[in-house]
Amino acid sequence: MMDTDGIFDDLLDENSVFKNKEMLRPSYTPDKLPHRSDQINDIARILVPALRGETPSNILIYGKTGTGKTVAAKHIGRELEKKGEELNVNCSVIYLNCKVVDTQYRVLAHLARHFNKEVPLTGWPTDQVYQEFREVLDNKKRVVTIMLDEIDKIIGKSGDDILYHLSRINQDLKRAKVSIIGISNDLKFTDILDPRIKSSLGEEDIIFPPYNADQLRDILKQRSEPSIKEEAISDEVIPLCAAFAAQEHGDARRALDLLRVSGELAEKEGEKIKEKHVREAQDKIELDRVVEVVKTLPTQSKLVLLCIIKLKQFKDNDLTTGEVYEGYQELCKRTNMETLTQRRVTDLISELDMLGIINAVVVSKGRYGRTKEISLSISADEIKEVLLDDYRLSNLKNYNLSSSNQTKL
Numbered sequence: 008m009m010d011t012d013g014i015f016d017d018l019l020d021e022n023s024v025f026k027n028k029e030m031l032r033p034s035y036t037p038d039k040l041p042h043r044s045d046q047i048n049d050i051a052r053i054l055v056p057a058l059r060g061e062t063p064s065n066i067l068i069y070g071k072t073g074t075g076k077t078v079a080a081k082h083i084g085r086e087l088e089k090k091g092e093e094l095n096v097n098c099s100v101i102y103l104n105c106k107v108v109d110t111q112y113r114v115l116a117h118l119a120r121h122f123n124k125e126v127p128l129t130g131w132p133t134d135q136v137y138q139e140f141r142e143v144l145d146n147k148k149r150v151v152t153i154m155l156d157e158i159d160k161i162i163g164k165s166g167d168d169i170l171y172h173l174s175r176i177n178q179d180l181k182r183a184k185v186s187i188i189g190i191s192n193d194l195k196f197t198d199i200l201d202p203r204i205k206s207s208l209g210e211e212d213i214i215f216p217p218y219n220a221d222q223l224r225d226i227l228k229q230r231s232e233p234s235i236k237e238e239a240i241s242d243e244v245i246p247l248c249a250a251f252a253a254q255e256h257g258d259a260r261r262a263l264d265l266l267r268v269s270g271e272l273a274e275k276e277g278e279k280i281k282e283k284h285v286r287e288a289q290d291k292i293e294l295d296r297v298v299e300v301v302k303t304l305p306t307q308s309k310l311v312l313l314c315i316i317k318l319k320q321f322k323d324n325d326l327t328t329g330e331v332y333e334g335y336q337e338l339c340k341r342t343n344m345e346t347l348t349q350r351r352v353t354d355l356i357s358e359l360d361m362l363g364i365i366n367a368v369v370v371s372k373g374r375y376g377r378t379k380e381i382s383l384s385i386s387a388d389e390i391k392e393v394l395l396d397d398y399r400l401s402n403l404k405n406y407n408l409s410s411s412n413q414t415k416l
């Protein structure tokens with residue numbers, strides 16, 4: 008008889024470089040957070056009054072994307088609740104991501120439901136939801152910390168009202184006490200806040216600085232040990248992932264993505280993770296990012312980009328703004344689209360440059376003035392496909408443009 012027990016285990020394991028890939032995903036919360044003890048201790052010091060039944064100050068946490076704000080806040084929230092239970096103090100933490108729960112109404116409804124108050128998803132006046140929440144909250148002695156992640160996302164959607172109410176809700180409460188933690192990666196978001204909200208929300212500011220390459224290396228080591236087989240990763244991989252992510256404003260999410268994608272690429276080739284996989288992963292992640300950005304560009308910008316890609320097919324050197332504008336006018340005619348002025352097109356070129364899709368360097372042409380030398384910073388083929396998916400551009404698929412120099416030849 009053939010021994011076929013566990014055939015899937017063998018197949019699953021055979022070429023895998025991972026022991027537990029889930030631990031590399033952004034949704035996984037590690038127990039230890041290297042290089043964040045200062046910030047965590049500062050926040051804990053501000054929140055400790057909650058364990059004595061007192062109201063902690065409100066906090067605003069800032070830092071660029073991937074600097075560990077969410078993971079640190081959740082970690083502190085868990086520890087606070089754990090200690091509260093131990094000490095028999097009613098102190099709870101509610102975490103909300105304002106990108107997901109993105110209106111005043113929904114935030115309030117979510118908060119009310121946390122205390123088992125049924126509020127319909129829509130329909131009531133917002134004031135009524137607020138009253139219901141306040142009543143159910145105040146029916147007991149308790150301290151509640153409300154964490155509003157990506158708090159900038161509810162501002163401007165008439166979100167100021169809710170922040171105004173929440174930041175001074177304690178004045179209307181008899182038994183309960185509330186503190187707010189706002190988290191944002193937009194360092195300037197308070198500039199547009201009502202000054203009264205700004206001063207009450209930002210009683211304490213905590214900054215999460217970007218990680219440097221050494222710190223990212225420690226974070227990656229800690230995450231890779233339980234998730235990647237030791238024999239399946241070469242020594243240079245983690246330092247290289249850390250170095251790439253450090254250039255990318257010290258983003259731990261990018262560093263973890265790089266390591267995970269490098270592992271997936273190596274696994275596909277049945278190899279150990281090596282430097283080349285990290286470089287391929289870097290290109291793949293960058294391409295995925297650009298594809299997402301390109302998909303959401305306005306059609307006029309897509310047309311300018313398609314024009315640059317088509318011109319580059321016939322020209323190795325950088326393009327000038329004039330050449331791009333000539334080609335753009337031709338494509339506008341072809342697609343019956345409105346032709347923007349050269350000045351507007353130059354602005355669109357600058358925007359594409361800022362998004363990292365093209366490189367546009369201003370050069371002086373002496374008495375002929377200045378122009379931009381334009382090159383692509385991405386692989387054209389995949390991007391061309393994305394552009395041609397736009398139905399207004401799809402009939403340009405096989406249309407050839409050649410730069411003016413070329414036409415003259």
Ligand SMILES: Nc1ncnc2c1ncn2[C@@H]1O[C@H](COP(=O)(O)OP(=O)(O)OP(=O)(O)O)[C@@H](O)[C@H]1O
Binds near residue numbers: 032073
């Ligand atoms: N010090 C750390 N130790 C271990 N993992 C970390 C650390 N800092 C960040 N990470 C990991 O990096 C990823 C991004 O972190 P997090 O989501 O907390 O960033 P963020 O600052 O909230 O970013 P954003 O502003 O984009 O929401 C997560 O997977 C998190 O687990």
